[in-house]
Amino acid sequence: MTEDFFQQFEEAFPESVSFITLPRNGVLIAAGQRERYSYFVLSGALRVVYKSESQAQIIRFGYEGSIITSLPAFFDDSPSLFDIIAIRKSEIKCLEKNALFRFVESSPQYQKSYQLILQDLVRQQVEREIDLLISSPAERYQRVLARSPMLFQKIPAVHIANYLRMTPEHLSRIRKS
DSSP: HHHHHHHHHHHHOOGEEEEEEOOOOEEOOTTTTTTEEEEEEEEEEEEEEEEEESOOHHHHHHHHEEEOOOHHHHHHHOSSSSSEEEEEEEEEEEEEEHHHHHHHTHHHHHHHHHHHHHHHHHHHHHHHHHHHHOOOHHHHHHHHHHTTTTHHSSSSSSHHHHHSOHHHHHHHHHHHH
């Protein structure tokens, strides 16, 4: 459904779609920048990182078939709070947000499709918030594994451990048990 929606957008607004290739550790958007796009990951993998004074915490991933953007900055034009960084070489479809909003507003069908995409993003964010409230690392791991088994095939363990708020060694022990 998501791919169909973006394919229809691309057909309606071809001038508002671009493609980029990010090398490993390439930055899609840096904290402080304005978000002008929504991105569809064609291949590769990315991480969304929030940096505080003491650490860098991964809060989300994007991989083939994922939509990714700096969400608050996308909707309210504020500076991004996050860096979005390629974990490995990644092919990205960039969808200009103002054209995307015009496209959504052009049809009740597109509004419904976009609403479903946003509902899924909200559901994912709520699941992530619940994960962060769980004190047991093993339980966090089990929840994420049940929800996103593909994550463990697409993303290196060192990044998953950061996302789960544990060391890579602790993640390894949990996976073995």
